[in-house]
Every structure is written in C-alpha cells, then in structure tokens.
Amino acid sequence: MAHSNDLYNALVKRYEAEMADAEAKLNMFMYSGQLLPEHANITEEMDKLLHKYVECGEKLATLKRKYGKSN
Numbered sequence: 884m885a886h887s888n889d890l891y892n893a894l895v896k897r898y899e900a901e902m903a904d905a906e907a908k909l910n911m912f913m914y915s916g917q918l919l920p921e922h923a924n925i926t927e928e929m930d931k932l933l934h935k936y937v938e939c940g941e942k943l944a945t946l947k948r949k950y951g952k953s954n
Contacts, residue, residue, distance in 0.1 A: 891950055898943040905936040 909932050912925060 898939040
C-alpha cells in the first residue's frame with residue numbers, strides 16, 4: 884500500500900517539522916536576549932510553543948507505536 888506509506892511519512896514529517904519550528908522559537912526566546920515587541924506576554928507565548936512541541940511529540944510517538952514500520 885504505497886498510499887498509506889506516503890500518508891504515514893507525511894505525518895511523520897509534519898510532526899517533526901512542527902516540533903523543530905517550536906524548538907527553534909523557544910531557543911530564540913530563551914537564548915537570544917532580544918524580545919520582539921509583538922510578544923509582550925513572552926511567557927504565554929513560550930507556554931504555547933512548549934505545548935505544541937509536547938503535543939506533536941506525543942502524536943509522533945503514538946503514530947510510530949501504532950502504525951510504524953514494524954506493525
């Protein structure tokens with residue numbers, strides 16, 4: 884089933900990309916020392932990014948556990 888393999892790979896890439904994006908932004912906030920004016924409530928923004936990172940990590944782990952190559 885080539886289509887289901889394509890869908891699986893697309894989801895893996897999606898979750899990995901969303902995690903990388905959230906991690907990059909969190910690192911910017913944590914280590915850059917420069918805050919962007921549009922992010923007045925930086926801790927709330929960081930909380931949202933951390934939530935996104937964790938959520939995508941959980942989705943990725945579930946996807947691999949349930950539908951991974953060994954299944």
